[in-house]
Amino acid sequence: xxxxxxxxxxxxxxxxxxxxxxxxxxxxxxxxxxxxxxxxxxxxxxxxxxxxxxxxxxxxxxxxxxxxxxxxxxxxxxxxxxxxxxxxxxxxxxxxxxxxxxxxxxxxxxxxxxxxxxxxxxxxxxxxxxxxxxxxxxxxxxxxxxxxxxxxxxxxxxxxxxxxxxxxxxxxxxxxxxxxxxxxxxxxxxxxxxxxxxxxxxxxxxxxxxxxxxxxxxxxxxxxxxxxxxxxxxxxxxxxxxxxxxxxxxxxxxxxxxxxxxxxxxxxxxxxxxxxxxxxxxxxxxxxxxxxxxxxxxxxxxxxxxxxxxxxxxxxxxxxxxxxxxxxxxxxxxxxxxxxxxxxxxxxxxxxxxxxxxxxxxxxxxxxxxxxxxxxxxxxxxxxxxxxxxxxxxxxxxxxxxxxxxxxxxxxxxxxxxxxxxxxxxxxxxxxxxxxxxxxxxxxxxxxxxxxxxxxxxxxxxxxxxxxxxxxxxxxxxxxxxxxxxxxxxxxxxxxxxxxxxxxxxxxxxxxxxxxxxxxxxxxxxxxxxxxxxxxxxxxxxxxxxxxxxxxxxxxxxxxxxxxxxxxxxxxxxxxxxxxxxxxxxxxxxxxxxxxxxxxxxxxxxxxxxxxxxxxxxxxxxxxxxxxxxxxxxxxxxxxxxxxxxxxxxxxxxxxxxxxxxxxxxxxxxxxxxxxxxxxxxxxxxxxxxxxxxxxxxxxxxxxxxxxxxxxxxxxxxxxxxxxxxxxxxxxxxxxxxxxxxxxxxxxxxxxx
Numbered sequence: 001x002x003x004x005x006x007x008x009x010x011x012x013x014x015x016x017x018x019x020x021x022x023x024x025x026x027x028x029x030x031x032x033x034x035x036x037x038x039x040x041x042x043x044x045x046x047x048x049x050x051x052x053x054x055x056x057x058x059x060x061x062x063x064x065x066x067x068x069x070x071x072x073x074x075x076x077x078x079x080x081x082x083x084x085x086x087x088x089x090x091x092x093x094x095x096x097x098x099x100x101x102x103x104x105x106x107x108x109x110x111x112x113x114x115x116x117x118x119x120x121x122x123x124x125x126x127x128x129x130x131x132x133x134x135x136x137x138x139x140x141x142x143x144x145x146x147x148x149x150x151x152x153x154x155x156x157x158x159x160x161x162x163x164x165x166x167x168x169x170x171x172x173x174x175x176x177x178x179x180x181x182x183x184x185x186x187x188x189x190x191x192x193x194x195x196x197x198x199x200x201x202x203x204x205x206x207x208x209x210x211x212x213x214x215x216x217x218x219x220x221x222x223x224x225x226x227x228x229x230x231x232x233x234x235x236x237x238x239x240x241x242x243x244x245x246x247x248x249x250x251x252x253x254x255x256x257x258x259x260x261x262x263x264x265x266x267x268x269x270x271x272x273x274x275x276x277x278x279x280x281x282x283x284x285x286x287x288x289x290x291x292x293x294x295x296x297x298x299x300x301x302x303x304x305x306x307x308x309x310x311x312x313x314x315x316x317x318x319x320x321x322x323x324x325x326x327x328x329x330x331x332x333x334x335x336x337x338x339x340x341x342x343x344x345x346x347x348x349x350x351x352x353x354x355x356x357x358x359x360x361x362x363x364x365x366x367x368x369x370x371x372x373x374x375x376x377x378x379x380x381x382x383x384x385x386x387x388x389x390x391x392x393x394x395x396x397x398x399x400x401x402x403x404x405x406x407x408x409x410x411x412x413x414x415x416x417x418x419x420x421x422x423x424x425x426x427x428x429x430x431x432x433x434x435x436x437x438x439x440x441x442x443x444x445x446x447x448x449x450x451x452x453x454x455x456x457x458x459x460x461x462x463x464x465x466x467x468x469x470x471x472x473x474x475x476x477x478x479x480x481x482x483x484x485x486x487x488x489x490x491x492x493x494x495x496x497x498x499x500x501x502x503x504x505x506x507x508x509x510x511x512x513x514x515x516x517x518x519x520x521x522x523x524x525x526x527x528x529x530x531x532x533x534x535x536x537x538x539x540x541x542x543x544x545x546x547x548x549x550x551x552x553x554x555x556x557x558x559x560x561x562x563x564x565x566x567x568x569x570x571x572x573x574x575x576x577x578x579x580x581x582x583x584x585x586x587x588x589x590x591x592x593x594x595x596x597x598x599x600x601x602x603x604x605x606x607x608x609x610x611x612x613x614x615x616x617x618x619x620x621x622x623x624x625x626x627x628x629x630x631x632x633x634x635x636x637x638x639x640x641x642x643x644x645x646x647x648x649x650x651x652x653x654x655x656x657x658x659x660x661x662x663x664x665x666x667x668x669x670x671x672x673x674x675x676x677x678x679x680x681x682x683x684x685x686x687x688x689x690x691x692x693x694x695x696x697x698x699x700x701x702x703x704x705x706x707x708x709x710x711x712x713x714x715x716x717x718x719x720x721x722x723x724x725x726x727x728x729x730x731x732x733x734x735x736x737x738x739x740x741x742x743x744x745x746x747x748x749x750x751x752x753x
Contacts, residue, residue, distance in 0.1 A: 661695025
């Protein structure tokens with residue numbers, strides 16, 4: 001070796017030894033060899049693999065040609081784009097199987113050049129061996145650390161999802177440039193595999209490949225063979241039809257995972273790098289992690305925890321969490337359909353027959369829906385009496401989804417048998433189709449759209465199907481605006497009360513007033529309680545509104561007392577929600593307000609709807625007994641609509657029942673209507689309860705109600721609701737005598753108290 005060559009080798013050694021890994025060292029060696037040899041091509045071949053090269057674009061090198069030329073040390077190499085070139089190949093020494101190869105289109109390599117090339121080859125071989133030895137030690141240490149971390153998590157019974165995430169994260173830490181995923185068979189549909197955990201996977205890939213079918217040609221074939229699969233770019237197409245995989249993944253390893261000896265999924269490592277190749281050492285590492293996955297899955301508590309995390313405990317259906325995962329995957333693949341199903345009369349069954357009967361009905365509904373939608377689709381319980389159906393396929397037209405919705409309606413239409421009684425439920429369904437856009441909507445957005453459509457279906461009359469349209473968002477926004485406005489209404493004085501007289505039907509004398517809330521909205525005008533009280537219930541504002549109503553009504557009564565002594569004989573009725581009364585200290589709070597205002601609690605009557613009494617019976621009993629101890633009377637509002645039983649009425653501290661207007665409307669025109677009203681009056685008499693008829697609008701209704709013995713009544717035929725300033729003039733106008741109400745007994749004024 002001459003002086004020139006001897007001078008180059010120390011610099012070459014310094015450069016190669018500064019590189020941290022085999023790939024970087026091989027690449028810089030190829031670059032230096034090509035430069036010093038004035039060659040167009042430089043390459044490093046390790047075994048039968050082209051490790052590094054210069055002279056060709058990335059991914060375009062003729063790997064097979066260069067590997068063969070290096071091994072056979074051919075003097076001439078046919079290089080694409082250059083033609084026949086002079087080649088030179090030298091070994092990397094006894095401890096490293098490989099070659100350093102150069103090729104150029106000029107003169108053959110001289111003796112000095114070949115001597116330099118051989119020295120470079122030996123230096124590279126020694127350096128690669130040192131790198132591999134050090135890397136092997138470091139890799140082994142990291143592998144042991146990752147295994148120990150996973151084993152601790154399994155031993156400590158960490159949540160299964162945490163264990164699985166620790167495994168995929170640990171693999172990704174070792175295979176830094178690669179993505180890792182764990183796929184498990186879908187317990188609801190074993191023809192599909194779900195993405196259970198991943199690390200290093202791009203979001204777009206997770207969407208496209210999140211849920212894959214189990215096919216003989218797919219990566220999932222390891223479920224059948226039980227052996228690790230390693231494939232390179234040329235073999236990828238043989239194992240998958242998924243375009244997102246076949247067009248991007250360049251190399252992959254797949255290992256089966258088991259639960260109690262049964263193969264239930266696979267652990268995958270894949271790379272987008274066209275130069276990536278996996279070897280036996282890589283497969284051994286993957287197998288070690290796959291064994292840890294199998295250990296975690298076999299742990300019974302872990303499996304149960306995973307299932308519980310994604311399934312509804314009552315029905316066994318996928319829950320909201322799993323639904324959103326599947327919906328997200330479906331939206332990434334293309335247009336899919338979604339049904340939001342709400343049972344129409346479930347609350348009535350649950351309230352009247354009990355929670356056990358309600359649970360029984362929900363379980364049967366789940367079975368009916370599964371059968372109606374067929375395999376390949378997802379039925380999930382969203383919450384309460386709400387179900388969601390994911391039509392998990394590419395949908396060409398919304399009619400495909402409405403056809404599924406019609407099958408669902410037909411499935412829930414036949415009567416159920418719950419608690420030994422036959423009952424009908426029905427459903428309202430919102431439908432939407434979404435996905436396949438460049439930027440598909442989120443799962444939450446699609447669920448919101450279907451939910452909005454479902455509420456529109458309910459408003460159409462229940463038992464309906466409504467397809468979502470963008471303009472429906474305006475309805476949703478209006479509701480949100482109204483909610484925000486309602487939160488400010490009390491403080492800004494927008495709520496006010498009107499007072500409707502309740503009269504003794506035998507004498508037509510006023511005995512009390514019912515305080516009715518109204519909302520003077522700054523932009524929408526006058527709003528009745530039907531437009532904001534349900535919203536107040538949903539948003540938790542009902543208690544604050546109830547407090548205001550009680551206080552304002554008692555203060556108004558005090559003002560009437562001060563202006564006219566005869567008003568002291570009149571009672572006041574307020575409507576309160578059970579959700580308000582069950583708050584700790586609610587009854588004591590009412591007593592405190594009465595004491596502060598100076599109002600006698602015995603003049604106050606609290607009305608609670610029958611539906612609420614049935615639904616929250618135990619809570620209602622406690623709250624109402626507290627009110628009775630204060631001297632407050634209790635009336636059941638909307639009686640006849642909630643299917644309360646005689647047993648319920650006898651248990652409750654009730655003074656009066658109010659006959660719902662729906663049973664008063666035809667009391668003068670229908671024998672059946674009159675018979676129903678008579679039965680309620682008779683029930684009240686038997687239980688020593690006063691009866692109050694609501695919605696009396698015709699003289700003939702008044703006549704019939706008097707004839708069957710109804711005690712009290714209210715309605716437009718008697719008096720419309722009055723503003724506070726109009727109350728005393730109305731009382732004074734009764735027979736021209738402001739004392740017209742005098743003489744009504746205390747018992748009557750107290751509605752039977």
